[in-house]
Amino acid sequence: MxxxxxxxxxxxxxxxxxxxxxxxxxxxxxxxxxxxxxxxxxxxxxxxxxxxxxxxxxxxxxxxxxxxxxxxxxxxxxxxxxxxxxxxxxxxxxxxxxxxxxxxxxxxxxxxxxxxxxxxxxxxRPAIACIWPTLRSESVVLDVGATIGADAQQLTDFAILGAAMARALFEIERPTVGLLNIGVEEVKGQEEVKDAGRMLKASNLASLDYIGFVEGDDIGKGTSDVVVTEGFAGNIALKTAEGTAKQMASYLRSAMSRTLMSRIGYVLAKGAFDFLREKMDPRRxxxxxxxxxxxxxxxxxxxxxxxxxxxxxxxxxxxxxxxLLDRIEADLDLFHAKYPQSAGLGPEDEAEDTDIGTDA
Structure with a gap:
């Protein structure tokens, strides 16, 4: 049970x-x-x-x-x-x-x-991971609001966590992982992101397939099974996508009711619109x-x-x-054998009055 x-x-x-x-x-x-x-x-x-x-x-x-x-x-x-x-x-x-x-x-x-x-x-630091509908299927995106700012070590940890979730949820043996950046070229972006990319490439983990940097439009395309970023950028991306989906839905409703012919067209194409509504339904x-x-x-x-x-x-x-937890622990043990780091934060750090989390 x-x-x-x-x-x-x-x-x-x-x-x-x-x-x-x-x-x-x-x-x-x-x-x-x-x-x-x-x-x-x-x-x-x-x-x-x-x-x-x-x-x-x-x-x-x-x-x-x-x-x-x-x-x-x-x-x-x-x-x-x-x-x-x-x-x-x-x-x-x-x-x-x-x-x-x-x-x-x-x-x-x-x-x-x-x-x-x-x-x-x-x-x-933990991360909030969400399931993102894409043109291919679905992707795991993290962090979407738990940790504002992240160093290279934390970003690589997020990659391992997200890959484990993708393996558990999508039953993909070796999920592809991309780091969200302002360009796909290795010389672009913040040093933390570039360092994380080098660490993931050098680690050559069997549990994930690191494909390099991805840009914002790659999230919706489904370029990678997992998209990794820190919480500030991730939350903005999430809220922007939610707002854009609502905007497009509003445009469609307005267009379909504008004239008699458009209303007739809606009736004839109702099956297609029902499919679109289901794909864009945030509840899924x-x-x-x-x-x-x-x-x-x-x-x-x-x-x-x-x-x-x-x-x-x-x-x-x-x-x-x-x-999921067993998969994460096994992957982390393998990675941190190559890249040791200090233990996590103590309980005194955990009650900070920061904006940890949003309505992800």
Missing amino acids: IRISIDAMGGDHGPQTILPALAQVAERRGDVRFLIYGREEAIRPVLEKHPRIAAVSQVFHCDVMVKMDDKPSAALRHGRWKSSMWKAIEAVKTGEADACVSAGNTGALMAMSKFCLRTMANIE SNGGVFLGLNGIVVKSHGGTDAEGFAAAIEVAYDMVRNR
Whole structure:
């Protein structure tokens, strides 16, 4: 059985959206079990409408919930030990759950996850990895908001983490990896990026195929299975893509309703537009994975619906089923045997009041 702990109080809609999502996953995955954390008085009425979930779940009452606008350090001080978010993460630490999924405050979720689970050996900073739809299929892009700025060592760590996720999620034996840069020429870009490229090329890891630098338009093309960058650039790229998708959708709606002939054309081409809508649906790619921790934590978009939250649970399920942590540990051991580095940050560094995380 794969056991997933759920922060039922996270996101914009709480149990009203999250519990129906569990019902969708339970129908598709007969070997999944849920540990639901939150206010019992809010959970039970919704649970009664979904008897299938009640049969495969346990509910744990929590008095405290982390608000979407809480600062990470404040949430860590006041929400630790008692909040639904902390309890869901702690279940992974104690081994009661195999993965945690929350739609709550991203910064607070990252801070609590780092404090509770700690980073893996030799990992200084975790990364948020998202699934990016491309012309080829899908790619893993990281970091999209956890670490602002990264040195060469951290970028190479991100490459290893992203490749392990691609192997687990896409079942690719040797994923291609590209470093996001302002050009594909080796003389271009920041020194950290160029140094990371040299390290990846020299390492010749069997777990990934480093193809060099990629540019921003290569992300959508699907030039590589994994795209690596630091969190500032990654988050801007993510939000730009989301905004462009909404802009294009708005243009299409306006064009299709402008005249009688355009409305007739829409009816005739409805199948094609339905296919386009499905490809551009952000719910299908929902679920940012916190990589580099001693446990699997998945962040769902706070404003998503039940279908979107179910997609985030499916990501967590696949990460567990395909032994993501084991793959990461094996790859890191091989790499750091060639490039030793100091241990990760201590807990005193983990409650910084920085903008760690966004709605990835």
